[in-house]
Amino acid sequence: MKNLTFSFFILFLLGSHSNAIEIDYCVGDPSLPRGPQGYGCKDSSTLTVDDFIFTGFRGKKSITNIFQNNITTATVIEYPALNGQGISMARLDFGVGGVIPVHSHRTSEIIVVVKGTIIAGFIDTNNTAYYKTLEVGDVMIFPQSMLHFQVNVGRTVATAYVSLNGANPAVQLTPPSLFAGNLPAELASQITLLSRKEVMRMKRLFGTA
Structure with a gap:
């Protein structure tokens, strides 16, 4: 039982420190509600290279x-x-x-x-x-x-x-x-x-x- 508990503890630590992501990017959609993590994602099917470019400088x-x-x-x-x-x-x-x-x-x-x-x-x-x-x-x-x-x-x-x-x-x-x-x-x-x-x-x- 102790070994099983320890194994679950190790799995929890690994999971809580994971930096894995489920999507490659999330271009913000300012028309969607904004939360603590930022904007909701723009529909990826509508993205073009211009969505990743900034020319304001x-x-x-x-x-x-x-x-x-x-x-x-x-x-x-x-x-x-x-x-x-x-x-x-x-x-x-x-x-x-x-x-x-x-x-x-x-x-x-x-x-x-x-x-x-x-x-x-x-x-x-x-x-x-x-x-x-x-x-x-x-x-x-x-x-x-x-x-x-x-x-x-x-x-x-x-x-x-x-x-x-x-x-x-x-x-x-x-x-x-x-x-x-x-x-x-x-x-x-x-x-x-x-x-x-x-x-x-x-x-x-x-x-x-």
């Missing part, structure tokens, strides 16, 4: 926002073929002096610079900042959920590509979270130790005051 990007950047995302929302694949990408374009402000994801991120010079870094839970000037071809990892940022410190526009280990990594930009939403100025002042005057200046920058 092509061409020159317009840089007009307050941070002087342009972020082109290729998550499952824009690129349904990523559904269930555990990966996504983004193209980052920086104007001169442009930044990707402090932000976080629910995933890890890796960046490679393809044009220009940037400073990239992250801040860990001990409040230690790890940052360095990156040149073309340099790569840096930002651990999962850590606050991180990028700044163009060159004299020309800069471009980088990032990959994240989630099909829908989400992003929370710290400045807009504090000053572009519905958080009252009084509370924003209290939790940031900024004066109400400075908080209102920030809210005006984001058009919420």
Whole structure:
């Protein structure tokens, strides 16, 4: 009986740790309900090679926002073929002096610079900042959920590509979270130790005051 129980235990462990899949892919169908594992699958009989291609990174990007950047995302929302694949990408374009402000994801991120010079870094839970000037071809990892940022410190526009280990990594930009939403100025002042005057200046920058 003991041997039989042990055998069932081993089978359970093997089954619970299996990475086997029953289908090759599941191109997301945004018209179907979305659950914790992503979208339901598009009918495989209707798929073509174009369902697996994303062309959104092509061409020159317009840089007009307050941070002087342009972020082109290729998550499952824009690129349904990523559904269930555990990966996504983004193209980052920086104007001169442009930044990707402090932000976080629910995933890890890796960046490679393809044009220009940037400073990239992250801040860990001990409040230690790890940052360095990156040149073309340099790569840096930002651990999962850590606050991180990028700044163009060159004299020309800069471009980088990032990959994240989630099909829908989400992003929370710290400045807009504090000053572009519905958080009252009084509370924003209290939790940031900024004066109400400075908080209102920030809210005006984001058009919420």
